[in-house]
Amino acid sequence: MARIYALANQKGGVGKTTTAVSLCAYLAARGKRVLLVDMDPQANATSSLGIDKNELENSVYDVLISSSTVDAVLVVTSQRGLDLLPSAPALAGADIELIELTGRENKLANALRPLHAQYDFIVIDTPPSLGLLTINALVASDGVVIPVQCEYLPLEGLAQLLQTIEMVHRSLNPQLRIRGVLMTMYDPRTRIAREVVQDVRRQFPRNTFRTIIPRSVKLSEAPSYGEPIGSYAPDSSGAQAYDAFGQEFLATEWQ
Ligand SMILES: Nc1ncnc2c1ncn2[C@@H]1O[C@H](COP(=O)(O)OP(=O)(O)O)[C@@H](O)[C@H]1O
Numbered sequence: 001m002a003r004i005y006a007l008a009n010q011k012g013g014v015g016k017t018t019t020a021v022s023l024c025a026y027l028a029a030r031g032k033r034v035l036l037v038d039m040d041p042q043a044n045a046t047s048s049l050g051i052d053k054n055e056l057e058n059s060v061y062d063v064l065i066s067s068s069t070v071d072a073v074l075v076v077t078s079q080r081g082l083d084l085l086p087s088a089p090a091l092a093g094a095d096i097e098l099i100e101l102t103g104r105e106n107k108l109a110n111a112l113r114p115l116h117a118q119y120d121f122i123v124i125d126t127p128p129s130l131g132l133l134t135i136n137a138l139v140a141s142d143g144v145v146i147p148v149q150c151e152y153l154p155l156e157g158l159a160q161l162l163q164t165i166e167m168v169h170r171s172l173n174p175q176l177r178i179r180g181v182l183m184t185m186y187d188p189r190t191r192i193a194r195e196v197v198q199d200v201r202r203q204f205p206r207n208t209f210r211t212i213i214p215r216s217v218k219l220s221e222a223p224s225y226g227e228p229i230g231s232y233a234p235d236s237s238g239a240q241a242y243d244a245f246g247q248e249f250l251a252t253e254w255q
């Protein structure tokens with residue numbers, strides 16, 4: 001039975017996609033059966049895995065809007081054990097088109113249900129907004145991983161995300177819990193980075209991941225080569241940090 005996690009934070013550029021791709025690759029390399037769902041119209045997770053969004057016939061858009069079966073849309077990736085439900089630019093319209101549909105918040109959850117037995121983990125990357133695409137991801141998930149960039153004091157922006165998670169928990173998906181906050185892009189030379197770490201640990205004493213992801217040039221290069229960090233630059237500080245995160249993620253997995 002698959003465990004389902006969404007990466008969410010309505011702020012862009014905080015490491016959602018990097019974390020989704022790196023975590024999925026880590027889990028797949030350890031023999032887990034993993035599905036990555038790309039719910040961002042920008043399709044960064046899709047292209048980070050070396051898949052050209054312009055060459056895809058179908059995407060998660062078709063699953064949400066035209067009720068295509070997921071099987072028709074799934075693609076295998078170059079990472080053994082990792083499949084992808086790709087995004088495409090058409091998904092940009094889905095936030096609006098979904099409004100008209102009944103059960104608009106449950107489209108992704110329903111579409112993923114037939115896949116629960118095929119995967120150990122389903123990881124959903126979300127766009128930088130709290131619209132219906134992100135709501136669909138939260139409704140489909142057991143837990144949320146919240147990446148926070150160690151470059152801005154995040155707490156104000158997080159309040160809105162926490163409210164949304166609480167609303168989904170209350171009225172749409174009582175399963176949903178916060179899996180953990182992951183601090184990313186840490187630069188030990190800056191004061192702000194140390195302040196963010198303190199602040200986050202104070203606000204989330206029980207669910208801040210111990211692992212902190214440092215700023216790493218290799219992490220910013222990997223998407224252009226269509227490879228996860230673990231294969232693009234396995235010895236880099238970024239790869240080591242995401243290995244440590246993957247280990248911590250598995251070790252603290254909910255029973
Ligand atoms: N730890 C890191 N160090 C350096 N660059 C990073 C790191 N994590 C992500 N990046 C880069 O920063 C940009 C934003 O990250 P991304 O994961 O796409 O964020 P989001 O999905 O939240 O918008 C991308 O270009 C990515 O390659």
Ligand SMILES: [Mg+2]
Binds near residue numbers: 017044127
């Ligand atoms: Mg992204």
